[in-house]
Each structure stands twice: as structure tokens, then as C-alpha cells.
Amino acid sequence: MSKQYTRVIHWFRRDLRLTDNSALHAAAQAAAGVVTVYVVSDWKGSHAWTGAPRQAFLSGCLAALEKNVAAIGGRLIFRQGEAVAELERLIAETGAEAIFYNRDPDIYGRQVEQALARRGRELGVAILGFKDVVLHQSDEVLTGTGKPYRVFTPYRKNWDLLPKPEVLPAVKQLTPPAAALASLPCPDLSTWGLLDAGTVLPEPGERAARVRLKEALARVIPYYSARRNIPMGATTSRLSPDLRMGTLSVRELYHRVANVAAETEDAGVRKSCQTYHSELAWREFYMQLLQHFPVVLDQEFEASWRGLPWSHDQALFQRWKDGLTGFPIVDAGMRELRATGQMHNRVRMITAMFLTKDLRLDWRLGEQYFMQALIDGEIASNNGGWQWSAGTGADAAPYFRIQNPWTQTKSYDPKGEYIRHWVPELKHAPLEHLLEPPEEGSLFRSPGGGYPAPMVVHRRERDRTLDMFKKHRELQGR
Ligand SMILES: Cc1cc2nc3c(=O)[nH]c(=O)nc-3n(C[C@H](O)[C@H](O)[C@H](O)COP(=O)(O)OP(=O)(O)OC[C@H]3O[C@@H](n4cnc5c(N)ncnc54)[C@H](O)[C@@H]3O)c2cc1C
The missing domain is CATH 1.25.40.80 (Serine Threonine Protein Phosphatase 5, Tetratricopeptide repeat)
Incomplete structure (x- = not known):
């Protein structure tokens, strides 16, 4: 069967597989030769929206993909830098007639696609985007x-x-590009100047x-x-x-x-x-x-909640990140996140609501920390989840519906198994210390084992938060 193209590029992005891959499948159907490439980002040291756990998982997925591509006769080329410039270089080196890629739903990814389409028109190279994500x-x-x-x-x-x-x-066969085609090694944490955070990751690939x-x-x-x-x-x-x-x-x-x-x-x-x-x-x-509504990246989806006086207290934020709030279910979640780069959805809601409603910290602080810590960090879902919890988003929990972390524990971890698993200091604590706040007036009683007492009284903070929302509403004349 004659093919439409002699040689094309498949640009891997967030589609690191051979099975059921729209653009790769189309490229293999359309061209006699497919050069596969991944363009590694070139920031160093720290990034506002990612961190060592996800980059380590990504590196593992890329290493697996490199092997899988080789197993069907191809070669995965790694380049590093600005995607459009790197792809343009690869077009010149390979004489590729088209670039196939799967569309990215993120704003930055879409901007790159638009820039690539413009450059493709100038170069007379077909740029073909597919629905896949x-x-x-x-x-x-x-x-x-x-x-x-x-x-x-x-x-x-x-x-x-x-x-x-x-x-x-699945794509079953690829042809290797010319041996002379240069490739960087598969990235690892050192590529971005990151240190291993010791996160226990699922097997990648x-x-x-x-x-x-x-x-x-x-x-x-x-x-x-x-x-x-x-x-x-x-x-x-x-x-x-x-x-x-x-x-x-x-x-x-x-x-x-x-x-x-x-x-x-x-x-x-x-x-x-x-x-x-x-x-x-x-x-x-x-x-x-x-x-x-790209405005949600910086601001509340619900315009009337913009300008709420959220706190930016770094000491409170640090205790939350470290899983040392004295609220066992919150701390268990934050420690699961740090240890594994993952957190159960129910606990994401509890920890996010605690940050926004018990500590009244800006949801954007938590949103960014989650993006840096989660291996599934997805800008859209994360932003949606945070705005839901803050009460400011689409379909959000209304501001007056504030989850009580103690009640949530009784409903979803009634035997304290999740808590004891992630908070070793509480392994032998009596169950009521996991399910109930200390008696009023004994706020500073700690369940022991070096575990802190609750840093706030939920009931009191709840009232203050309701007040914050109500006052804001009044100021808006609603
Ligand atoms: C504050 C907060 C932050 C979140 N951040 C992220 C994030 O960065 N990345 C992310 O993928 N999800 C995020 N979620 C959504 C959800 O918590 C995770 O998708 C889910 O925990 C992933 O585990 P799972 O694959 O076992 O989910 P399952 O329960 O098995 O669900 C299957 C799939 O459905 C999707 N999904 C499930 N729940 C949601 C949801 N509430 N919103 C959007 N998609 C959902 C996910 O793709 C998930 O893999 C967030 C939720 C909250 C409350």
C-alpha cells in the first residue's frame, strides 16, 4: 500500500504509549518512516507547577517508552529546549514532511501548538493535531x-x-531514523537539577x-x-x-x-x-x-468571590504541608502525598477544605503545592478541586457547607486505619483521639507520641470563615 508521506515526525507529549495512540497510529498509517521525538523542558532547579515526584515518574515513563519504541524497530529521539525550535531543527535534519501530535488541553500546550502551526505554514510542513487526551x-x-x-x-x-x-x-512497527540523528539520553532528575525526594512511585510506563x-x-x-x-x-x-x-x-x-x-x-x-x-x-x-475560562488559573471562577482576604501565613502553611496540623485525617493525607506523590480524592477534599476553611489560607497556595507534589498533577482537575473546596469554583461546595474533618473521619475512616497507616505517632493512640477533637479548654492536650495537638478549634474557625464570606458579600452589596 503506498503511503501519503515518505517521512514524518511523531511528537510525543502526554501520550507516552504505543497502544491506542491517535496521532502515532495516524502517522504510522500515513508514512513509510516515522521519527519519534520527545522534547524535554529546559528549566532548572524549581518550577511553580511541578516537582521531583512527577518529573521522576515522567522520566520512568519515558525510559519505558524508549524501550517500547526500540522493541518495534524505532528509536525515540530526545531533544531539549523550546519545542517549536527543536521540532523545526528536526524537520531540517530529517526532511520530514509532516508533524503528528496529540493535542494538549492545557493553555501553555495549546499556545505551543499554535506557534508550531504558524511555523509549519511558513516551512510548508503539515502540522497535524489529534484528539487523544x-x-x-x-x-x-x-x-x-x-x-x-x-x-x-x-x-x-x-x-x-x-x-x-x-x-x-497498537502500532506494531516503526522504522529507525538515520543512525546519525543525534539524541540526548533519556532524562532523569538531574536533567532539571532536581534531587530525589524519596517518593515511593508506582512502576512507570x-x-x-x-x-x-x-x-x-x-x-x-x-x-x-x-x-x-x-x-x-x-x-x-x-x-x-x-x-x-x-x-x-x-x-x-x-x-x-x-x-x-x-x-x-x-x-x-x-x-x-x-x-x-x-x-x-x-x-x-x-x-x-x-x-x-482561563481566568480560573489566577482568580476565582465565581467573580463575586474575588478579593476575599485569604491569609498567606507561611508558618501555618508549612504545618499543613508537613502534616503537623494535629488533625489526624489531614496529616495522614499530607503525609501520604509526600511519601507517594498521590492522595485519595476524599482526603484531597478534606485537606483542601482544611487549608481554606480552617486556616483561611489562599487556595492558590494549596493548588501550587499539590501541583508540585502530585504525580498526577493536572492543572485543570487540580484547579477545579481547589476552587470546589474553597467554595469559589464552578459547582463548588457553597461557602456555608464546610466539612468538619472529625465528622469526615468518622464517616470514611471510622477505625482509623488510614490515619494509623500514615501517622506512625498515632499507631497506638486511642481511637477517640483520631475521631474526636480534645475537650474544649484542653486544646493543647496532644494524643502523645510526639504528635501535636490540633492547631485550631474547627468549630471556631468555621464561624470565622463564614463571617469572612458574609462580610465580603456585604461589601459587594449583595
Ligand atoms: C483539591 C483537589 C485536587 C485535585 N488535583 C488533581 C490533579 O492534580 N490531577 C488529577 O488527575 N485529579 C485531581 N483531583 C481529582 C481526584 O482527586 C483525582 O483524580 C483522583 O483522586 C485520582 O485517583 P484515582 O485515579 O484513583 O481516581 P478514581 O476515583 O479511580 O477516578 C477515575 C479517574 O477519574 C478522574 N477523576 C476522578 N475524580 C475526579 C475529580 N474530582 N476531578 C477530575 N477528575 C476526576 C481521574 O482521571 C481519575 O483517575 C483533585 C481533587 C481535589 C479535591
């Missing part, structure tokens, strides 16, 4: 009048009705992602509705880092879950699959929100 792009799910959704439920209804793209076969997918389909997703709020144990799929790096395709995930539902008579399992699909819709809801 999402099932539905931001312009596909719109209201009847063609406007973006601001609320999740109607968005999800519409999202649900749209036919889902099919899974594509496509093969490991597929093992996790299989496990989740068999043992987690069928019971998801009932268990997903319990932070201890395998209660959620833990696939977000794979969706973040693209070691797993969201199309395949969606369809495999749909198959579980189709093959069962059990209404509970079907409901669980539906709930799981709904979480994938949340991911895309937040992505479209960020695209249509």
Missing part, C-alpha cells in the same frame, strides 16, 4: 446555544449522549499501566460506588498518573469499563461503572472549564 474536546460539549457549560450535571448529560471514539490498534488497568477492572471498578470514598485500601483505580502521562488511553479505559457493565447482571456493578464514567466526565468538565 480526552473523549470529548471542549468545543464538542456545548449548551443548546453553543456556549460552554458552567455546571457539571447538564455537561455530563450531554457528554454521556455523545458517541465515544473507538479504540485504535505503559506495561505497568496496563497491569493497573486490569487490576482496577477486576477488583476496584465493579465495587466503586460503594467504596470509592474510603481512603484505606484499593478503593479507587489509581489510574490518574497514567491518564496524566498518557501511558493509558482514556478511550480504552472508558470502553473497558463499559464492557464490564455490559457483561454483568449485577445492578450494583453497573451503577459502579456509571459512577466511574462520571468521574471521567469530571476530568473533561474541568479541562473544558480551563479552556473556556
Whole structure:
């Protein structure tokens, strides 16, 4: 079969896999030779939106991809620097007639795509972007009048009705580019001048992602509705880092879950699959929100909540980051995050609400820290989650609905298993110290074992926070 192109470039970005990869599949179909490249970012030392845990996981995924590409006859080229300039150089070196890539939903990624498209036109090289990171792009799910959704439920209804793209076969063969083509080594933490934070990471790469997918389909997703709020144990799929790096395709995930539902008579399992699909819709809801309302990156989605007098007290912030607030469930979450680069969704909500409603710290501080610490750090979902918790976002918890960390513990970690796992000082503490605040007046009683007493009284802070929101509202004349 004759091919449209002699040689093209596939630019890997957040699609680090060979299976069900839209742009790579299309490139392999269209061209006799496909040069695969990853352009490594060239910042050094620190970055506002990432940190050592995610970069270490990314490096591992790239090393796995390099092997996988080699196993089918290709070679993954690493370059470092500004993407458009590096790709232009590679076009000149290879004589490529086109660049294939999967679209990035993030603002920065889209700006690079626009710049690349402009340069491609000047050079006479086809620049071909594909939908891959999402099932539905931001312009596909719109209201009847063609406007973006601001609320999740109607968005999800519409999202649900749209036919889902099919899974594509894995690319089975690539041809190696000319041996002379230079490549940097696969990056590691030293590439960005980062030190190993000692984070215990999941195994990186496509093969490991597929093992996790299989496990989740068999043992987690069928019971998801009932268990997903319990932070201890395998209660959620833990696939977000794979969706973040693209070691797993969201199309395949969606369809495999749909198959579980189709093959069962059990209404509970079907409901669980539906709930799981709904979480994938949340991911895309937040992505479209960020695209249509980029202002959320700096400001509150709900304009009337802009200008709230959030605190920036660094000492309070540090205790929260260190997991030393004296609120066992909050500290367990923060320590899980530091140890693993991951945190259960329920605990993300609890820790985020504690930061914003008990400490009244600016949600942007927490948002940035999560981006630096999480291996699944996703600007859109993270921003959405933080604004939800702060009460300032789309579909946010209204400001007067403030979760009580103690009540949350009783509901979701009633035996203190999650807390004892992550806070060793509390391993032998009586259960009531994990579930109840100390008696009023004995605020400074610590449960012992070197563990601090609660740094604030929740009830009191709750009232102060309600007051802050009310006063702001009055100032706005509402
Ligand atoms: C304050 C805060 C910050 C968050 N930051 C991130 C982030 O940086 N990256 C990220 O991927 N998710 C983020 N989330 C959403 C959610 O916590 C994680 O997606 C989830 O914990 C990942 O674990 P899982 O794969 O086991 O999820 P599962 O429960 O198995 O869900 C399956 C998938 O659905 C998606 N999903 C689930 N819940 C949400 C949600 N609330 N919003 C958007 N997508 C969702 C994820 O892609 C997830 O992998 C955040 C939530 C909060 C409250």
C-alpha cells in the first residue's frame, strides 16, 4: 500500500504509549518512516507547577517508552529546549514532511501548538493535531446555544449522549531514523537539577499501566460506588498518573469499563461503572472549564468571590504541608502525598477544605503545592478541586457547607486505619483521639507520641470563615 508521506515526525507529549495512540497510529498509517521525538523542558532547579515526584515518574515513563519504541524497530529521539525550535531543527535534519501530535488541553500546550502551526505554514510542513487526551474536546460539549457549560450535571448529560471514539490498534512497527540523528539520553532528575525526594512511585510506563488497568477492572471498578470514598485500601483505580502521562488511553479505559457493565447482571456493578464514567466526565468538565475560562488559573471562577482576604501565613502553611496540623485525617493525607506523590480524592477534599476553611489560607497556595507534589498533577482537575473546596469554583461546595474533618473521619475512616497507616505517632493512640477533637479548654492536650495537638478549634474557625464570606458579600452589596 503506498503511503501519503515518505517521512514524518511523531511528537510525543502526554501520550507516552504505543497502544491506542491517535496521532502515532495516524502517522504510522500515513508514512513509510516515522521519527519519534520527545522534547524535554529546559528549566532548572524549581518550577511553580511541578516537582521531583512527577518529573521522576515522567522520566520512568519515558525510559519505558524508549524501550517500547526500540522493541518495534524505532528509536525515540530526545531533544531539549523550546519545542517549536527543536521540532523545526528536526524537520531540517530529517526532511520530514509532516508533524503528528496529540493535542494538549492545557493553555501553555495549546499556545505551543499554535506557534508550531504558524511555523509549519511558513516551512510548508503539515502540522497535524489529534484528539487523544480526552473523549470529548471542549468545543464538542456545548449548551443548546453553543456556549460552554458552567455546571457539571447538564455537561455530563450531554457528554454521556455523545458517541465515544473507538479504540485504535497498537502500532506494531516503526522504522529507525538515520543512525546519525543525534539524541540526548533519556532524562532523569538531574536533567532539571532536581534531587530525589524519596517518593515511593508506582512502576512507570505503559506495561505497568496496563497491569493497573486490569487490576482496577477486576477488583476496584465493579465495587466503586460503594467504596470509592474510603481512603484505606484499593478503593479507587489509581489510574490518574497514567491518564496524566498518557501511558493509558482514556478511550480504552472508558470502553473497558463499559464492557464490564455490559457483561454483568449485577445492578450494583453497573451503577459502579456509571459512577466511574462520571468521574471521567469530571476530568473533561474541568479541562473544558480551563479552556473556556482561563481566568480560573489566577482568580476565582465565581467573580463575586474575588478579593476575599485569604491569609498567606507561611508558618501555618508549612504545618499543613508537613502534616503537623494535629488533625489526624489531614496529616495522614499530607503525609501520604509526600511519601507517594498521590492522595485519595476524599482526603484531597478534606485537606483542601482544611487549608481554606480552617486556616483561611489562599487556595492558590494549596493548588501550587499539590501541583508540585502530585504525580498526577493536572492543572485543570487540580484547579477545579481547589476552587470546589474553597467554595469559589464552578459547582463548588457553597461557602456555608464546610466539612468538619472529625465528622469526615468518622464517616470514611471510622477505625482509623488510614490515619494509623500514615501517622506512625498515632499507631497506638486511642481511637477517640483520631475521631474526636480534645475537650474544649484542653486544646493543647496532644494524643502523645510526639504528635501535636490540633492547631485550631474547627468549630471556631468555621464561624470565622463564614463571617469572612458574609462580610465580603456585604461589601459587594449583595
Ligand atoms: C483539591 C483537589 C485536587 C485535585 N488535583 C488533581 C490533579 O492534580 N490531577 C488529577 O488527575 N485529579 C485531581 N483531583 C481529582 C481526584 O482527586 C483525582 O483524580 C483522583 O483522586 C485520582 O485517583 P484515582 O485515579 O484513583 O481516581 P478514581 O476515583 O479511580 O477516578 C477515575 C479517574 O477519574 C478522574 N477523576 C476522578 N475524580 C475526579 C475529580 N474530582 N476531578 C477530575 N477528575 C476526576 C481521574 O482521571 C481519575 O483517575 C483533585 C481533587 C481535589 C479535591
